[in-house]
Amino acid sequence: MSTKSDRRSFLKNATLLAGGAFSAQSIFNQAYGAIFEDLSAKYNAFSPSELAVQEDYWSTIQQAYSASSAPVLNLNNGGVSPSPMLVQQAVERYNQLSNQGPSYYMWRILDQGREPLRERLAALAGADPEEIAINRNATEALNTVIYGLDLSSGDEVIGCHYDYGNMMQAWRQRQEREGIVYKQLDFEFPIEDDDFIVQAYKEAITDKTKIIHVTHVINWIGQIMPVQKICRMAHEHGIEVIVDGAHSFGLLDFKIPDLEGDYFGTSLHKYLSAPIGSGMLWIKKEKISKVWPLLCNGQPKSENIRKFESLGTRSFPIEQGIGEALNFHNGIGAKRKEERVRYLKNYWAEKALKIPGVKVHTSLKAPYSCAIAGVSVAGMTPKDLETNLFSRFQIHTVAIPYRSLSCVRVSPHVYTRPSDLDKFVRALGILAAEHATQNMEEKGA
Structure with missing residues (x-):
């Protein structure tokens, strides 16, 4: 009796899962529906550009990503972005369902x-x-x-x-x-x-x-x-x-x-x-x-x-x-997301521009860039800069030694905190100062 009951329960849950992402039973609705309703009520009067700097709002978004607390600071979201935890959970649930009987649950x-x-x-x-x-x-x-x-x-x-x-x-x-x-x-x-x-x-x-x-x-x-x-x-x-x-x-x-x-x-x-x-x-x-x-x-x-x-x-x-x-994307809103990520890119890039020996290779004007920007440190190859950022500061970027470009690519996401970018800028400053000193010593020698 228990086995039949369990089977009926599983089949019912399987049916719900099949269309769950766009139903009241979606993981998003269960985990974030009320949270996003509260956020919307609190910040509805803010324009996307005004909301871009409201850290209380974005802290909720950050907490939805396991990557926000990872030991490595990921600034290569332009390669592959991590998913929010609810997306990871959805894939796991559907995978478990599929493996109960792949040809049935997948195709039917x-x-x-x-x-x-x-x-x-x-x-x-x-x-x-x-x-x-x-x-x-x-x-x-x-x-x-x-x-x-x-x-x-x-x-x-x-x-x-x-x-x-x-x-x-x-x-x-x-x-x-x-x-x-x-x-x-x-x-x-x-x-x-x-x-x-x-x-x-x-x-x-x-x-x-x-x-x-x-x-x-x-x-x-x-x-x-x-x-x-x-x-x-x-x-x-x-x-x-x-x-x-x-x-x-x-x-x-x-x-x-x-x-x-x-x-x-x-x-x-x-x-x-x-x-x-x-x-x-x-x-x-x-x-x-x-x-x-x-x-x-x-x-x-x-x-x-x-x-x-x-x-x-x-x-x-x-x-x-x-x-x-x-x-999750629609819960934030497309324009809000764009303005936040552009703000984060400009946040670090404007600070980096003030560091002697550091060059930003991307326009900071809104019509010409959003998330991705290139940066270099005088005296360092792109691979040297990428390697040092990762080995010494646990910051992941990607080297771009391509044609006329010689930089590392940096691309934050909505889960990236300004404090994360402060860490990145400090690392740039340390590396730039070290290589400036090294260059002076070599010239003196």
Whole structure:
């Protein structure tokens, strides 16, 4: 009797879990519903920029992340952001459920949660749900488009030397295999002139140009590119635009169609804080049929966006954990999140600029950067700086020794405290002073 009762109880709970992220039984509602209601009532009168400096509000957000109390200070959220604990808990619950009977619970229970998830992602994106495909990361999303578009030998694609590495490699592979022409622009960032950037792409266009590939936020250095202006210019010349939104979606407050691109791919495990290994593809509805799926599908020329989800067996727990990340993100609000993270970036960068021997390689003006900034210390290579920050101060950054860039990339998140950034600035000061003294001694010798 007890066994049958336990089984009925488990099946009931499994059904609730399957749609739980968007129901009253969601982990977010249970753990944070009342808390966010209280925060909203208390801070509703604050504008996003005013709220950005209200530490009492953000301390609640910080406590939701286990990373906020980790022994290592993570300032490489631009690589992969940690998830709030409720997202981690959701993935664990769905994983436990799946392992009770994988083929049943994954395909017949959890798989039913994809359509509500598609609708919620579309709402955040400002898009039609029929334009949204759920996948594993920006590389998969954008490679789907890069390899899925019909191009012929001699057709030109314009990109930039500062696009993401996997995207550049994908275009180079098409160039090597099919004879397309892949042209890359060079820039000296930071640039605080949209028209200069747009003009550079315009001047590269010829009558053979078919595609412009543009990165919304340059991952190397944090430059925000004038995507909408580039798209409008490109469309005037009959050229399609692929937008890499890996570092913008879930951070900047925008709607994908407002960028006016034709294709958009992103990783959800960056600033949306969704489970690691989650991504999203957006294709303008009337263009879906012309894109071949990256993986085989029975109807490759279909107008159905789901043809891009033919992945076979996937991680349903990760996929469904995205829902709780959306709940948490929406509980904060997109514009509030953007203003807070930009405030944190400027908080440390403005202090760092006052340290002799320290250089910031990113614009601090709002239209041109948000979370990511590059910093260097005179006399230290990027790898030396990264290594010293980690080994001596337990601060994780990433070295960027790439083309004209020579710095470490720093990217805080909503769980980062100003006191954490004070620690980082102190470390920069110590290292800069040490190397200034060392340089003086070497000159004296």
